[in-house]
Amino acid sequence: xxYDFKSADRKxxxxxxxxxxxxAREDSSLPKFYALVEFxxxxxxxxxxxxxxxxxxxxxxxxKRRMQGFNVLFPIGFDAFGLPTENYAIKTGIHPRKVTDDxxxxxxxxxxxxxxxxxxxxVVDTTEEDYYKxxxxxxxxxxxxxxxxxxxxxxxxxxxxxxVLSNEDSQGGKCDICHSDIVQKSKDVWYLRITEYADKLLxxxxxxxxxxxxxxxxxxxxxxxxxxxxxxxxxxTEESLRIYTTRCDTMFGATFMxxxxxxxxxxxxxxxxxxxxALDAYKEECAKKTEFERTQLVKDKTGVRIEGLExxxxxxxxxxxIYISDYVMMGxxxxxxxxxxxxxxxxxxxxxxxxxxxxxxxxxGDIGKEAYTxxxxxxxxxxxxxxxxxxxxxxxxxxxxxxxxxxxKGVQYKMKDWAFNRQRYWGEPIPIVHCPRCGxxxxxxxxxxxxxxxVENFAPGxxxxxxxxxxxxxxNCSCPKCGGAAKRETDTMPQWAGSSWYFLRYTDPHxxxxxxxxxxxxxxxxxxxxxxGMEHVTRHMIYSRFWHRFLYDIGEVPVKEPYAKRxxxxxxxxxxxxxxxxxxxxxxxxxxxxxxYGADVLRIYTxxxxxxxxxxxxNENSVKGCKRFIDRTAALTELVRGRGVTPQxxxxxxxxxxxxxxxxxxxxxxxxxxxLMSLINEIYDCGSLTRDELEIFIRLLSPFAPHLCEEIWESxxxxxxxxxxxxxxxxxxxxxxxxxEYAVQIxxxxxxxxxxxxxxxxxxxxxAAKASERIAPQLEGKQLIKEIFVPGKLxxxxxx
RNA sequence: GCCGGUGUGUCGGAAUUGGCAGACGAGACAGACUCAAAAUCUGUUAUCCGCAAGGGUGUGUGGGUUCGAGUCCCACCACCGGCACCA
Numbered sequence: 001x002x003y004d005f006k007s008a009d010r011k012x013x014x015x016x017x018x019x020x021x022x023x024a025r026e027d028s029s030l031p032k033f034y035a036l037v038e039f040x041x042x043x044x045x046x047x048x049x050x051x052x053x054x055x056x057x058x059x060x061x062x063x064k065r066r067m068q069g070f071n072v073l074f075p076i077g078f079d080a081f082g083l084p085t086e087n088y089a090i091k092t093g094i095h096p097r098k099v100t101d102d103x104x105x106x107x108x109x110x111x112x113x114x115x116x117x118x119x120x121x122x123v124v125d126t127t128e129e130d131y132y133k134x135x136x137x138x139x140x141x142x143x144x145x146x147x148x149x150x151x152x153x154x155x156x157x158x159x160x161x162x163x164v165l166s167n168e169d170s171q172g173g174k175c176d177i178c179h180s181d182i183v184q185k186s187k188d189v190w191y192l193r194i195t196e197y198a199d200k201l202l203x204x205x206x207x208x209x210x211x212x213x214x215x216x217x218x219x220x221x222x223x224x225x226x227x228x229x230x231x232x233x234x235x236x237t238e239e240s241l242r243i244y245t246t247r248c249d250t251m252f253g254a255t256f257m258x259x260x261x262x263x264x265x266x267x268x269x270x271x272x273x274x275x276x277x278a279l280d281a282y283k284e285e286c287a288k289k290t291e292f293e294r295t296q297l298v299k300d301k302t303g304v305r306i307e308g309l310e311x312x313x314x315x316x317x318x319x320x321x322i323y324i325s326d327y328v329m330m331g332x333x334x335x336x337x338x339x340x341x342x343x344x345x346x347x348x349x350x351x352x353x354x355x356x357x358x359x360x361x362x363x364x365g366d367i368g369k370e371a372y373t374x375x376x377x378x379x380x381x382x383x384x385x386x387x388x389x390x391x392x393x394x395x396x397x398x399x400x401x402x403x404x405x406x407x408x409k410g411v412q413y414k415m416k417d418w419a420f421n422r423q424r425y426w427g428e429p430i431p432i433v434h435c436p437r438c439g440x441x442x443x444x445x446x447x448x449x450x451x452x453x454x455v456e457n458f459a460p461g462x463x464x465x466x467x468x469x470x471x472x473x474x475x476n477c478s479c480p481k482c483g484g485a486a487k488r489e490t491d492t493m494p495q496w497a498g499s500s501w502y503f504l505r506y507t508d509p510h511x512x513x514x515x516x517x518x519x520x521x522x523x524x525x526x527x528x529x530x531x532x533g534m535e536h537v538t539r540h541m542i543y544s545r546f547w548h549r550f551l552y553d554i555g556e557v558p559v560k561e562p563y564a565k566r567x568x569x570x571x572x573x574x575x576x577x578x579x580x581x582x583x584x585x586x587x588x589x590x591x592x593x594x595x596x597y598g599a600d601v602l603r604i605y606t607x608x609x610x611x612x613x614x615x616x617x618x619n620e621n622s623v624k625g626c627k628r629f630i631d632r633t634a635a636l637t638e639l640v641r642g643r644g645v646t647p648q649x650x651x652x653x654x655x656x657x658x659x660x661x662x663x664x665x666x667x668x669x670x671x672x673x674x675x676l677m678s679l680i681n682e683i684y685d686c687g688s689l690t691r692d693e694l695e696i697f698i699r700l701l702s703p704f705a706p707h708l709c710e711e712i713w714e715s716x717x718x719x720x721x722x723x724x725x726x727x728x729x730x731x732x733x734x735x736x737x738x739x740x741e742y743a744v745q746i747x748x749x750x751x752x753x754x755x756x757x758x759x760x761x762x763x764x765x766x767x768a769a770k771a772s773e774r775i776a777p778q779l780e781g782k783q784l785i786k787e788i789f790v791p792g793k794l795x796x797x798x799x800x
Numbered sequence: 801g802c803c804g805g806u807g808u809g810u811c812g813g814a815a816u817u818g819g820c821a822g823a824c825g826a827g828a829c830a831g832a833c834u835c836a837a838a839a840u841c842u843g844u845u846a847u848c849c850g851c852a853a854g855g856g857u858g859u860g861u862g863g864g865u866u867c868g869a870g871u872c873c874c875a876c877c878a879c880c881g882g883c884a885c886c887a
Contacts, residue, residue: 213805217804223884225887243887245887331886332884339887340887345885346885412887415884534805538882608813608825609812616812619811621827622826625826628825670813670824671824673824678824747867748868749868753820
């Protein structure tokens with residue numbers, strides 16, 4: 001059969017659509033499988049082949065599950081709010097709504113050309129009113145639950161562009177767009193109290209099946225640590241400086257303190273401090289740096305001693321100096337630390353630079369050279385002296401702190417509360433009204449969605465305000481509570497909002513009375529398998545797990561954890577080995593590949609190019625290899641002779657069914673395809689196969705290359721679709737060859753091989769090995785010390 | 801600086817998790833078909849010595865454990881990704 005991929009691609013995509021073959025069925029008596037891929041941001045650049053790889057993994061699994069009889073939900077949608085669209089709109093004057101619609105149309109056509117088995121009847125678009133209505137609804141619920149608050153914080157601000165910038169866009173202290181200097185500006189920020197869910201998010205990891213490194217990354221992001229809060233009295237005042245430490249055992253060695261430059265104590269004791277000008281100058285320097293940069297200056301510690309204030313080490317009773325330095329952050333712990341230079345590397349660097357005393361309190365290192373962070377016997381530590389483990393010393397110190405009332409055990413998280421507002425137009429309006437009498441009032445549920453006003457000018461407002469602030473008709477409103485004049489919140493939500501719950505909407509996407517019905521949620525949740533990029537495993541996944549867990553707590557969803565299993569795919573790099581980007585000009589457009597080689601080749605190559613989880617460069621020549629495989633498969637139709645089993649191929653078929661089945665489950669698509677290629681080579685060597693065998697081959701290949709497989713399936717006279725034909729099964733007993741080849745080693749070196757019946761036992765194999773032509777002479781005259789026998793693999797003779 | 805990952809032929813990558821390194825694909829070389837090219841098909845292809853049989857060396861580097869190491873342990877080097885100096 002000569003295979004014309006152009007007509008076959010179109011023909012089968014049309015037929016699948018007519019038959020609505022991939023629609024998830026509303027039949028809760030069937031076993032379900034919910035496969036989720038991260039929905040794309042529909043950028044103006046269109047899709048690149050990396051998107052295809054990201055979807056083709058679960059595509060294969062979803063198709064296999066359908067063939068295994070599952071009711072499969074495999075949806076797709078668009079995460080379409082966001083800055084690039086807004087910036088493009090500002091630049092071109094085209095409204096973001098139009099930009100978004102055009103981009104979605106383009107993405108949709110690209111996806112359809114690849115023949116993905118998405119359920120197109122369930123597409124969601126986060127920018128549509130009947131979607132973001134529910135995003136706002138969930139936010140309102142959080143507001144009611146007290147999980148929303150406002151606080152002042154420092155943000156990166158570009159005075160020239162008049163916008164607040166992310167760390168990413170303000171690297172080196174320069175604005176990414178206009179290259180002017182960034183300043184740190186104090187601003188009111190909306191927060192979601194995600195830290196309240198830190199423990200729940202950690203515990204939830206116990207009941208899910210994530211890749212180990214995904215789980216580890218989430219644990220590190222949440223970053224729970226146990227330690228102690230301790231109050232260090234400020235000498236000559238009634239007040240204390242409160243610190244957090246995980247190493248309270250080293251407290252006798254605390255020879256100074258460091259506070260963040262923004263610490264409020266500076267303002268409070270302004271009059272007592274004699275070098276306030278120097279401190280202010282340092283603080284101003286710090287304000288120019290982003291938080292990220294403050295963490296970069298590692299080697300050369302900077303700081304200024306506060307003259308006129310001293311603290312008392314509550315363990316040793318000694319007076320110790322206080323410094324300000326930017327290596328201490330206001331955002332973690334209490335913004336103040338006790339510094340123990342002998343046993344902390346950063347404190348050690350700082351002490352060396354400023355000539356501060358270093359007191360060893362744990363034996364075992366050489367503190368003349370470097371900080372010692374290991375375990376050892378306590379010294380110079382009063383009542384702790386002689387204790388030999390960290391654990392005991394911490395326990396003893398905690399008892400002491402509690403008894404004396406100067407401190408207590410405490411838990412801290414690395415994770416910060418979630419800054420939830422953006423000063424942008426193209427996002428979900430935050431449904432809050434500011435009333436001069438009632439304060440912050442939520443927009444009533446029945447008034448949702450709070451629509452994003454359609455305006456011509458969506459450029460940023462003055463002083464980093466949202467563009468919405470310029471629209472009087474939007475801003476001015478009446479208070480839902482008291483009816484008096486009030487103003488709307490004009491900031492919008494971050495892009496993370498819409499993507500935090502989209503998987504819930506897929507279960508019931510057209511529901512206008514709830515974000516999804518209870519029945520749909522109960523049947524489809526949790527997501528059985530979620531695949532996406534490593535870059536999303538912390539922020540996006542933790543945010544969405546937080547939202548989901550909140551919805552569980554208020555009884556809106558039936559399961560605690562949204563994602564039962566999470567895997568991640570690796571990047572596709574450009575042909576030059578660099579990350580694909582428009583500016584490097586190394587982007588491969590899936591349409592070009594489909595035009596030249598067909599959808600099946602694109603699908604197979606993205607999965608065959610390497611380990612699914614690793615990055616690999618695009619290689620046009622290897623694409624051709626996949627094309628050959630497709631053509632060789634089509635040509636198999638000419639080798640069909642009769643029905644039944646070809647004895648010469650029987651074992652290979654059973655082995656292949658087994659390997660392909662198991663490899664798909666392990667996302668080892670490259671070896672699954674390699675195995676099918678090997679089988680085809682064997683079939684060609686053999687010269688013929690039966691129709692039954694070809695049908696097995698087609699069903700195994702169908703998830704990878706569905707268009708070709710439908711075409712062959714039809715040409716064999718089958719009715720119905722190969723895409724939903726039964727998945728082949730293997731018989732374990734038939735995956736075993738009649739005879740086995742053993743490697744024979746002498747002293748671990750390969751000296752020959754022997755072939756024995758598969759059921760030969762240890763003695764028989766050893767005897768055969770000793771007697772074999774190659775081995776016998778080499779054993780002659782040697783003393784046999786040991787015989788190693790590995791069933792089915794090898795024998796090894798240890799001789800002297 | 802911290803955290804995570806990777807390192808295997810000319811290239812992408814396999815290796816049942818401690819058991820014959822290099823499956824499969826690409827590339828290259830040779831041959832068949834062709835007026836010719838493409839496509840297709842058939843061989844060869846880690847490396848060194850050897851006419852051959854055969855032997856030596858080989859998974860970033862240096863050590864170690866083991867009958868046996870790409871795989872485990874220690875130290876180091878290089879590259880990639882993430883980061884919030886997390887006290």
